[in-house]
Amino acid sequence: MHSILESGFRPDLVEAQRGVLANAARAGAWWTGEERLAMAAEVRRARDHADLPPWEAPSTAGLVADDHVLPAAAVDAVWRITNHPGSLTAAWYHGIVAGLPSPEHYVELVAVVAPVSSIDAFARVMGLDPIPLPDPVSGAPSSRTIEGAEVTTHWVPTAPIGGANVMKALSIVPDERPAFDALLAAQYLPPEALLGDLDWSRPTMDRRQIELVATQTSLVNECFY
Amino acid sequence: METDEQIDPGKLADGAGVPHGKLLVEFVNATVSGGDDLAARRDEVTAAMGLAGLVDAAAVVANFTMMTRIADGTGTPLDEGSVDMSAGVRAELGVDDFTSKRFVG
Numbered sequence: 001m002h003s004i005l006e007s008g009f010r011p012d013l014v015e016a017q018r019g020v021l022a023n024a025a026r027a028g029a030w031w032t033g034e035e036r037l038a039m040a041a042e043v044r045r046a047r048d049h050a051d052l053p054p055w056e057a058p059s060t061a062g063l064v065a066d067d068h069v070l071p072a073a074a075v076d077a078v079w080r081i082t083n084h085p086g087s088l089t090a091a092w093y094h095g096i097v098a099g100l101p102s103p104e105h106y107v108e109l110v111a112v113v114a115p116v117s118s119i120d121a122f123a124r125v126m127g128l129d130p131i132p133l134p135d136p137v138s139g140a141p142s143s144r145t146i147e148g149a150e151v152t153t154h155w156v157p158t159a160p161i162g163g164a165n166v167m168k169a170l171s172i173v174p175d176e177r178p179a180f181d182a183l184l185a186a187q188y189l190p191p192e193a194l195l196g197d198l199d200w201s202r203p204t205m206d207r208r209q210i211e212l213v214a215t216q217t218s219l220v221n222e223c224f225y
Numbered sequence: 226m227e228t229d230e231q232i233d234p235g236k237l238a239d240g241a242g243v244p245h246g247k248l249l250v251e252f253v254n255a256t257v258s259g260g261d262d263l264a265a266r267r268d269e270v271t272a273a274m275g276l277a278g279l280v281d282a283a284a285v286v287a288n289f290t291m292m293t294r295i296a297d298g299t300g301t302p303l304d305e306g307s308v309d310m311s312a313g314v315r316a317e318l319g320v321d322d323f324t325s326k327r328f329v330g
Contacts, residue, residue, distance in 0.1 A: 009280050010277070010280070013280070013284055081294050081297075081298045082294070085293050085294045085297040085298060086293075086297060088297050088298060088300075090300055093300060107299065110294065110295060110298040110299060111295075113294060113298070114291045114292075114294040114295045114298065115291055117290055117291060117294055118287045118288060118290050118291035119287065121256070121286060121287045121290040121291075122283055122284060122286070122287035124256075124259070125256045125263070125267075125283040125286055125287065126267070126279075126280070126283050127263075127264065127267065153301075153302050154299050154300045154301050154302065155299060155300025156299045156300065164304055165301045165302055165303070165304050166292060166295060166296050166301050168301075169295050169296065169298075169299040169301045170295060170299070183288070183291070184288065186284065187284040187285060187287050187288035187291075188284070188285055188288040188289075202281050203277070204274055204275060204277045204278035204280075204281045205274070205278060205281050205282065205285075206244070208241075208243045208244075209243050209244065209245065209246070209249060209282075210281075210285055212237070212240070212241055212243045212246055212249055212250065213249050213252075213253055213282050213285040213286060213289075214285055214288070214289050215237065216237060216249070216250050216253040216254070217253050217256075217285065217286045217288075217289035217290065217293075218289050218292070218293055219237070220253060220254060220256070220257050221289065221290060221293040222293075223289070223292070223293040223296060223297060
């Protein structure tokens with residue numbers, strides 16, 4: 001087998017998926033590239049233990065090494081978000097954040113885990129190998145903070161911006177946005193279609209077919225939103 | 226988009242009247258079960274929509290694998306408009322009387 005990188009599929013999709021891991025390899029606002037790639041690796045390890053029920057955490061099941069580069073709470077969060085997103089609760093979130101340096105660290109973790117879960121899902125669905133993890137890029141986190149960020153509508157702090165709630169969810173880690181936007185456009189809809197062009201189509205699928213697949217996928221993933 | 230072109234959520238399993246809809250829904254369902262079923266559904270989608278169609282359908286599945294984790298992982302609430310828009314359907318189905326898995330255990 002081979003990964004999407006050798007597939008010959010449309011270039012914007014290949015580049016967007018490659019971009020997810022390139023982005024994960026760089027330091028973010030709160031985690032180093034090494035730590036972010038460790039999250040990506042844990043997404044894959046979690047999938048290999050998908051039978052671990054949501055009420056059991058890898059750290060208490062003896063599945064996290066003592067010298068892991070990530071705090072145990074971070075590994076627990078990666079596994080739970082990867083395998084059981086529909087079972088997450090506010091109480092669980094607060095318990096995880098208590099084991100991390102800050103809520104911002106948690107939000108950045110979600111911003112790494114969700115896209116990596118996405119590109120690995122594509123590989124699994126297509127019967128491809130996952131894209132190999134790159135080497136980490138050295139560098140320190142930027143510690144960039146967002147003025148006015150606070151907990152309002154979500155569990156997590158968000159920036160004081162408008163728009164759909166799901167698009168605000170990661171707003172306190174704006175440096176993650178370019179890779180996210182590229183993936184969203186390549187996998188789902190380009191910005192002009194998101195903003196209201198309901199007749200936008202791909203050559204292979206019209207908007208109704210795209211939305212049908214989107215709706216059914218959210219259903220089988222038990223998406224609360 | 227005209228009303229008669231909208232997806233009917235009550236008919237989702239049958240494809241909601243969308244071209245290749247039933248096939249696409251069965252493909253998405255097979256992404257959960259995996260294995261031989263998924264391989265068979267991939268072949269069916271490819272036969273009906275071409276390899277590029279399969280790639281685009283799989284990409285949408287991948288995208289909403291991501292969006293689910295962002296929304297559920299951050300406690301993202303429904304947008305006000307969505308709450309109002311779905312009020313009638315929720316009342317008709319009695320969905321508001323169910324307890325979410327989020328609040329059990």
